[in-house]
């Protein structure tokens with residue numbers, strides 16, 4: 001009799017526990033993933049000027065129309081990401097479905113394939129926002145050039161950001177200048193080698209110095225790339241800048257060396273976020 005009672009109590013406790021667990025899960029689902037409510041909250045926030053200011057929001061159409069605003073939009077997104085306040089915009093099913101009609105990305109990112117450097121995440125942008133070309137060390141060749149030209153000519157995207165990152169494996173490999181790299185890896189080494197050699201005697205971290213120099217070299221490479229990109233850049237219609245993402249802090253630093261001496265442009269260059 002004693003044993004039966006014990007078993008009954010145990011069974012009853014388990015049943016109560018599972019009922020509570022199910023209830024808790026249902027509650028969580030209801031409060032966090034109701035798409036209607038989430039959309040209403042997003043719309044409410046977006047309609048509030050103070051919320052937009054606090055979250056460094058730049059209007060998407062303005063960013064698409066003007067590469068200087070596009071750059072400010074990226075800076076704002078990265079600031080949210082760095083502060084742990086990402087809003088994960090433009091990821092709802094209705095928006096994703098609407099993008100089947102076409103795309104108008106407001107920035108082109110030439111980034112590294114490194115699994116820790118996802119452009120959409122670190123710039124806190126969504127679907128249809130960024131046109132991304134990724135290779136190790138963001139080394140470019142013919143197909144990458146065509147990819148960027150396509151985005152400028154066919155999609156109307158007017159900003160290219162070359163995005164390196166600290167402690168890049170491809171740059172580290174190039175700094176070591178190995179005698180006989182396997183397979184096609186020599187392609188990466190040869191492309192990054194000029195940057196590695198240029199910073200050899202520079203003070204500071206050799207790899208991160210080479211990362212920066214590699215980005216600067218790649219920005220110059222694209223600005224001079226005939227004829228589509230060089231013509232567009234020279235006419236002030238396309239902005240090409242370089243940046244480095246810190247794996248440690250989450251911050252994207254736009255490199256000053258790539259923010260000088262732009263050709264005259266018809267775009268407004270006003271700072272609209274104060275970042």
Ligand SMILES: [Zn+2]
Nearest residue numbers: 112114168169
């Ligand atoms: Zn890398």
